[in-house]
Amino acid sequence: MTNHDTLDILKGLLGRPQPGVKPKIDVAAVTGATRIDEIGLDSLAVMDFVYDVEDRFQIQIEIMDLVALDRVSDLVAYVDAKRAV
Amino acid sequence: MNPLRGAWHRTEAVAAQAVVSLAASAPLGAVLGVARLAALVAYLVWWRRRRIAAENIRLAGVRVNKAQARALARASFTAFATMVAESIVAEAEALLRRPGQGLIVASAHLGNWEVAARAISMIKPLLVAYRPFNNPHLNEVARDARQGEHLRFVSRLEAHPMVFMRALADGAIVALMIDQHATRGRIAIQFFDRPAWATKSVAMLSLTTRMPLLVAFAVRTGRMHYEIHASGPIAYARTGDREKDAAAITQAITAEVEKAVRRHPEQYLWGHRRWRR
Numbered sequence: 163m164t165n166h167d168t169l170d171i172l173k174g175l176l177g178r179p180q181p182g183v184k185p186k187i188d189v190a191a192v193t194g195a196t197r198i199d200e201i202g203l204d205s206l207a208v209m210d211f212v213y214d215v216e217d218r219f220q221i222q223i224e225i226m227d228l229v230a231l232d233r234v235s236d237l238v239a240y241v242d243a244k245r246a247v
Numbered sequence: 248m249n250p251l252r253g254a255w256h257r258t259e260a261v262a263a264q265a266v267v268s269l270a271a272s273a274p275l276g277a278v279l280g281v282a283r284l285a286a287l288v289a290y291l292v293w294w295r296r297r298r299i300a301a302e303n304i305r306l307a308g309v310r311v312n313k314a315q316a317r318a319l320a321r322a323s324f325t326a327f328a329t330m331v332a333e334s335i336v337a338e339a340e341a342l343l344r345r346p347g348q349g350l351i352v353a354s355a356h357l358g359n360w361e362v363a364a365r366a367i368s369m370i371k372p373l374l375v376a377y378r379p380f381n382n383p384h385l386n387e388v389a390r391d392a393r394q395g396e397h398l399r400f401v402s403r404l405e406a407h408p409m410v411f412m413r414a415l416a417d418g419a420i421v422a423l424m425i426d427q428h429a430t431r432g433r434i435a436i437q438f439f440d441r442p443a444w445a446t447k448s449v450a451m452l453s454l455t456t457r458m459p460l461l462v463a464f465a466v467r468t469g470r471m472h473y474e475i476h477a478s479g480p481i482a483y484a485r486t487g488d489r490e491k492d493a494a495a496i497t498q499a500i501t502a503e504v505e506k507a508v509r510r511h512p513e514q515y516l517w518g519h520r521r522w523r524r
Contacts (some may be wrong), residue, residue: 199408203408205403205407206451209448209451209454210489212452212455213455213492214489217487225415225457225458229412229416238476239395
């Protein structure tokens with residue numbers, strides 16, 4: 163799996179409809195350079211997203227690592243590194 | 248080390264862990280009852296310690312009479328066993344006091360939640376998520392009046408998306424109310440056997456950060472006197488079904504709230520329309 167594949171999967175998870183929540187994110191505009199804070203997720207959507215990423219990739223994202231991630235590309239690299247272990 | 252002694256030490260450690268695990272999930276009354284029984288057995292069987300204790304009591308002059316010294320020694324055994332049992336049961340308090348340990352606290356509008364926040368913030372920094380008033384000016388006044396040196400109030404609607412996770416990563420407590428009707432990001436639960444909606448934020452914070460989740464209240468015991476009751480941590484194994492997991496945790500918290508409200512119904516904020524659809 164390449165970085166592009168991981169990014170596409172992450173974007174797919176971002177675009178997944180949330181129960182009772184109107185979608186607010188322009189998933190197509192999300193790139194590796196997008197800051198995670200600026201994706202447009204609220205605090206609950208961030209948590210839903212983290213859960214989905216962990217479940218999809220069968221990894222555990224440590225909270226200390228999560229809060230240190232800045233851009234989507236950092237998350238992609240983190241996920242790939244975790245999967246490689 | 249002698250291999251036999253090593254094996255004995257490992258057996259002791261396994262037994263101690265088993266006792267801690269059992270005690271952590273048992274009711275306090277049962278744990279204290281078992282502790283009293285264990286103290287009696289120890290007093291009867293452990294004759295050497297019993298004799299030392301009685302002799303020390305007589306040497307100290309606290310009791311001169313042998314029978315009285317033995318009675319006090321037995322009471323001392325019971326006090327020690329009770330202390331050990333209370334220490335195990337008070338896991339919630341231990342978590343609260345562990346330096347650098349992030350903690351999620353779910354609470355409800357029972358007793359005095361403002362006092363609870365202030366008291367807990369004296370132990371470690373506390374970030375409280377709140378739902379703002381419709382009047383922004385009133386909101387500002389209320390927030391400024393409630394904040395303290397280590398107590399910060401953050402609007403659920405205006406919060407930075409990572410604010411709660413960052414606070415937990417920094418070893419702070421994040422407190423959220425669980426007992427109000429939720430209109431978004433919600434989960435269906437049962438409260439007093441009636442269907443209701445609750446925020447799923449508490450459950451999701453627990454599921455994604457894996458920080459210990461406690462349920463706590465400050466119950467009024469007299470004028471300006473309160474007792475803080477904390478239970479948990481609530482343990483739950485993820486299934487891979489996000490909504491199901493969030494519902495299970497939220498229901499478990501709500502059950503704790505309901506138990507507390509049943510114990511102190513006069514201290515609950517019943518004026519809220521909790522069972523809105």
